[in-house]
Amino acid sequence: xxxxxxxxxxxxxxxxxxxxxxxxxxxxxxxxxxxxxxxxxxxxxxxxxxxxxxxxxxxxxxxxxxxxxxxxxxxxxxxxxxxxxxxxxxxxxxxxxxxxxxxxxxxxxxxxxxxxxxxxxxxxxxxxxxxxxxxxxxxxxxxxxxxxxxxxxxxxxxxxxxxxxxxxxxxxxxxxxxxxxxxxxxxxxxxxxxxxxxxxxxxxxxxxxxxxxxxxxxxxxxxxxxxxxxxxxxxxxxxxxxxxxxxxxxxxxxxxxxxxxxxxxxxxxxxxxxxxxxxxxxxxxxxxxxxxxxxxxxxxxxxxxxxxxxxxxxxxxxxxxxxxx
Amino acid sequence: xxxxxxxxxxxxxxxxxxxxxxxxxxxxxxxxxxxxxxxxxxxxxxxxxxxxxxxxxxxxxxxxxxxxxxxxxxxxxxxxxxxxxxxxxxxxxxxxxxxxxxxxxxxxxxxxxxxxxxxxxxxxxxxxxxxxxxxxxxxxxxxxxxxxxxxxxxxxxxxxxxxxxxxxxxxxxxxxxxxxxxxxxxxxxxxxxxxxxxxxxxxxxxxxxxxxxxxxxxxxxxxxxxxxxxxxxxxxxxxxxxxxxxxxxxxxxxxxxxxxxxxxxxxxxxxxxxxxxxxxxxxxxxxxxxxxxx
Numbered sequence: 001x002x003x004x005x006x007x008x009x010x011x012x013x014x015x016x017x018x019x020x021x022x023x024x025x026x027x028x029x030x031x032x033x034x035x036x037x038x039x040x041x042x043x044x045x046x047x048x049x050x051x052x053x054x055x056x057x058x059x060x061x062x063x064x065x066x067x068x069x070x071x072x073x074x075x076x077x078x079x080x081x082x083x084x085x086x087x088x089x090x091x092x093x094x095x096x097x098x099x100x101x102x103x104x105x106x107x108x109x110x111x112x113x114x115x116x117x118x119x120x121x122x123x124x125x126x127x128x129x130x131x132x133x134x135x136x137x138x139x140x141x142x143x144x145x146x147x148x149x150x151x152x153x154x155x156x157x158x159x160x161x162x163x164x165x166x167x168x169x170x171x172x173x174x175x176x177x178x179x180x181x182x183x184x185x186x187x188x189x190x191x192x193x194x195x196x197x198x199x200x201x202x203x204x205x206x207x208x209x210x211x212x213x214x215x216x217x218x219x220x221x222x223x224x225x226x227x228x229x230x231x232x233x234x235x236x237x238x239x240x241x242x243x244x245x246x247x248x249x250x251x252x253x254x255x256x257x258x259x260x261x262x263x264x265x266x267x268x269x270x271x272x273x274x275x276x277x278x279x280x281x282x283x284x285x286x287x288x289x290x291x292x293x294x295x296x297x298x299x300x301x302x303x304x305x306x307x308x309x310x311x312x313x314x315x316x317x318x319x320x321x322x323x324x325x
Numbered sequence: 326x327x328x329x330x331x332x333x334x335x336x337x338x339x340x341x342x343x344x345x346x347x348x349x350x351x352x353x354x355x356x357x358x359x360x361x362x363x364x365x366x367x368x369x370x371x372x373x374x375x376x377x378x379x380x381x382x383x384x385x386x387x388x389x390x391x392x393x394x395x396x397x398x399x400x401x402x403x404x405x406x407x408x409x410x411x412x413x414x415x416x417x418x419x420x421x422x423x424x425x426x427x428x429x430x431x432x433x434x435x436x437x438x439x440x441x442x443x444x445x446x447x448x449x450x451x452x453x454x455x456x457x458x459x460x461x462x463x464x465x466x467x468x469x470x471x472x473x474x475x476x477x478x479x480x481x482x483x484x485x486x487x488x489x490x491x492x493x494x495x496x497x498x499x500x501x502x503x504x505x506x507x508x509x510x511x512x513x514x515x516x517x518x519x520x521x522x523x524x525x526x527x528x529x530x531x532x533x534x535x536x537x538x539x540x541x542x543x544x545x546x547x548x549x550x551x552x553x554x555x556x557x558x559x560x561x562x563x564x565x566x567x568x569x570x571x572x573x574x575x576x577x578x579x580x581x582x583x584x585x586x587x588x589x590x591x592x593x594x595x596x597x598x599x600x601x602x603x604x605x606x607x608x609x610x611x612x613x614x615x616x617x618x619x
Contacts, residue, residue, distance in 0.1 A: 057423045104602075108609045111362055111422050115561055116609075119602045122554065126595040247554075251430050258427060288442070294434030301424050301431070302416065 012266070016176055023165035033280065035168045037273045039233045042175045044256040044268030045182055046225030051254070052262035053186055054218045055198030056106075059114045059250050060121025061226055063101070064094040066128060066245025068227025069234035070135055073144045076235070083147030087174075087231050094227020095220050097124070102219035106212045121250055129242040142239035171232050178228055183265060185221065194218055255297055261307025270308055329465040334583045340472045342579025343479030344538055349556040349563075349571050350486065351530030357503045357566030358523045361414065361425045365432035367553025368440075369528045373402045373535025374544045375440055378449045391454035391540075399533040406528025410521050418520075437549055446546050451539035471540055478537075483572050490568065499523065503566060558601045564614020573612055 022034045043065055050056040072090035075081040081089070101120040108116050128135045135141055149166040152158045158166065185191050197204045197211050205211050234240040243249060252275075260271025278296075283289050304311045352366045376398030384390055409432065417425050452458070453471050460469040490496035501509045502519055510516045534552075542548075555578065563574025578597055585596035604611060 051423070057421075057426070059426065104606045108605070111360075111426075112605075112609055114422065114426065115362070115557075115565075116602070116605050119558075119561065119598060119605060123595065123598040123602060126598050130595060248550075251427075254423075254427060258423075288438045290434040291438035294431040294438075297427060297431035297434070298413070301428050302413075305420075305424065 012179070016172070019172055020169070023161055023168060028162070028164060031162075031165050031168050033276065035164075035171050035236050037276050038168075038171050038175045039229050039236060040253070040256065040276060041269035041272040042178050043226055043229035043233075044253050044260070044272045045179065045265070046222045046229065047253050048257050048262050048265075048268045049182065049186065049194075049218055049222040049225070051257055052264075052267070053191060053198060054194045054215060055201075056215060056219070057110075057114045058105075058117040058219075058222070059247065059254070060101075060117035060119070060124075061222070061253055062245050062247070062249035063117075063121035063124040064098050064223035064226035065230035065233070065249065065253075066124055066240075066242075067097050068094040068230030069240045069244050070128060070141065070230075071227070072231035073141055073234040073240045074134065076147075077141070077144050083235075087228070090231035091224050091227045094230065095224035098220045098223025098227075099216070102216050102223070106215040106219060118247060118250070121245060121247060125242055125245040125247075128245055135240075135242070138242065140239050140241035141234075144235055144238055144240070146235065167236065171236065174228075174232065178225055179269075182225060186265060190214075190217070255293070257307075258300060258305075259296070259307055261309035261311070263306060264309040264313070267307055267309040274308065327465075332464055333466045334587075335580065336466070336468055336472065336476075338579035338583030339476050339576075340541075340579075341582060342575040343475050344534060344541075345552075345555055345559050345578060346479045346572055346575035347482060347537065348531055348534035348552060349559040349575055350483070350568065351527035351534075352556050353560045353563070353566055353568065353571040354486075354499075354530070355524055355527035356560070357568075358499055358506075359418075359520055361429070362422075362565075363527070364426065364429040364553060365409075365436065366429075366527070366531050366556060367549040367551070368433050368436035369402050369406060369531035370535035370538075370552050370556075371440060371544075371549035372405065372436065373398050373532030374539050374548065375444050375449070375535075376401050376532065377536035377539050378444075378451050378544055381451050386452075388455060391451070394451070395533065395536040398536040399529050402532025402535070403525040403529035406531075407521055407525040410524040414524070415517070415520070433549065433553070437546065440549075441546055444544075448543040448545050449539075450543045453540040475537065475541075479572075479575075483568070487568060495522075555597075558597055561601050561611055562604045564608075564611025567611060567613040567615070570611055570613030 019034060019038065022030055025031075043061075047058065047061045050058050050061070068090040071093040072086045075086040075089055076083060101117070105113055105116045105120070129138055131137065146163050146167055147170070149163060149170070152161070152166050152169070158169070161169075186194075193204070193209055193214055197209065197214055201211050230244060233244070256271040256275050257268040258271065259275055260269065261267030279289060279293075282292055286292070300307065306314060348366070348370050351369075352363060355361060355363050355366070377394045380394040380397045381390065384393060414425070414428065417428055453469070457470040457474055460467050462468075488496075490499060498509070498514060498519055501514070502516060502523075506516055535548075559574040559578050560571050561574070562577060563570030563572070577600070581597050581600055588596070608614070
């Protein structure tokens with residue numbers, strides 16, 4: 001067998017190109033779906049930096065999604081800050097809170113880490129829910145403006161696209177950049193150290209790695225990218241609500257990661273896409289989506305703990321093994 | 326701030342605390358022995374409430390009918406818990422915490438919808454038992470007898486559980502399992518049976534709490550999520566797996582909620598979450614919890 005002949009198909013680049021064509025399908029619905037998927041895929045991949053790569057089970061990742069969303073939305077609507085600055089502020093604010101909360105969280109281990117992340121996330125939720133004068137409280141913070149996208153008309157091909165389509169292209173480029181950055185992080189020596197910590201924290205400590213500091217760095221990074229996703233989602237959704245930071249949202253993104261498979265970089269993105277499409281299809285027929293989601297989750301936990309990607313790659317490996325034998 | 330107002334607030338805080346204690350003690354017992362943080366505990370509480378209503382509908386009203394409904398629903402919930410533990414949860418022991426957490430979360434989603442299908446979304450109420458329907462007045466504050474009963478029941482239940490845990494053979498086994506389950510299994514104890522028993526006992530307490538709360542609060546969808554968040558805070562403040570810690574946590578929670586309204590109007594939920602985070606930061610294993618083993 002000559003592995004060098006197995007050239008790798010650049011799936012990610014192909015997917016990006018395919019996704020870039022969506023606005024020209026001419027359907028508002030497809031653009032809507034694709035935007036939703038792109039943003040939540042980033043959210044899920046950011047969580048996987050903790051879950052899959054560092055071995056930290058955060059049950060409060062929605063907090064940073066919510067902080068990013070509120071920060072960006074409030075700056076853009078209340079203070080008229082341009083999108084680019086508001087987005088950066090949203091990411092920075094999410095990272096800052098992740099640094100503060102993470103400092104305490106990484107001192108706990110296992111289930112206690114999960115509980116502490118959940119506790120902090122619920123505080124964020126409670127503040128968003130109650131701080132009427134700034135966040136709009138229970139009613140949420142709506143009518144967030146789109147960023148100015150007139151400059152896009154000057155570009156070839158983009159002239160005359162609907163604003164939803166234009167915003168989708170912005171989201172696609174930004175999330176694309178975020179994915180490249182995240183992939184570099186996990187492939188870097190830093191990412192390798194995180195994996196070492198996941199596999200065996202004691203041994204990592206033994207060889208001189210400051211485990212808590214690395215965990216904290218991962219936590220802040222994951223928080224920053226969650227804030228990135230949140231900021232985009234708030235604008236896409238045209239409104240930010242306390243639910244963004246609620247524990248059900250944290251659970252939802254965990255399910256996306258598990259569904260796609262946390263053992264692979266793109267697993268969570270696949271999970272996000274599948275879950276969103278399923279949700280769209282199923283809620284058209286029944287109001288009992290939670291029941292179906294719970295059932296999917298149970299089947300997954302018991303029968304396919306590796307998720308979609310894990311199950312597929314195990315299957316492919318088995319087929320290849322049979323062929324080579 | 327009048328005396329009667331203070332009294333009213335502390336009594337309402339105490340009543341809420343005892344309801345919470347009944348539910349949270351089950352959560353804490355399950356965690357202490359099985360090391361599973363059961364998100365579905367709130368769903369069992371909700372099912373306890375609906376089951377009590379359903380049984381009350383079936384058997385009609387007579388002397389003692391309320392108590393029959395309460396006990397019946399707690400037993401029904403305990404049986405459901407036993408079935409879930411035996412058929413499903415059992416297979417996830419030894420897997421990562423994440424799988425157990427998500428499994429119990431899946432139960433929350435499923436049971437919530439099952440309750441919606443079976444009982445609809447309208448509010449349901451159960452009337453107070455005939456013997457405790459009155460109330461009395463002290464310093465200008467009206468206190469229903471039923472609330473007083475709950476305030477007395479909480480400590481009684483706590484002492485009963487404590488005696489069971491500290492004085493009986495089963496209690497010794499339970500404490501041994503909480504301390505070192507491998508060793509207990511190696512000594513020949515049937516740890517599997519003990520786990521099922523504990524899960525049923527915990528579910529029983531959740532169902533009991535749900536059934537007892539029906540005369541005071543109406544039964545609505547969403548009560549499962551509300552209570553699990555509260556019970557969660559209580560056990561975390563007190564120390565997961567610590568029995569008296571749960572009692573202490575419930576007392577603190579009740580009073581903070583009742584008096585937090587005075588200090589930070591509208592922010593009392595924020596106050597309890599902040600208290601929880603503070604406790605976790607200062608003492609990660611809770612006020613009375615054992616330090617975490619690696």
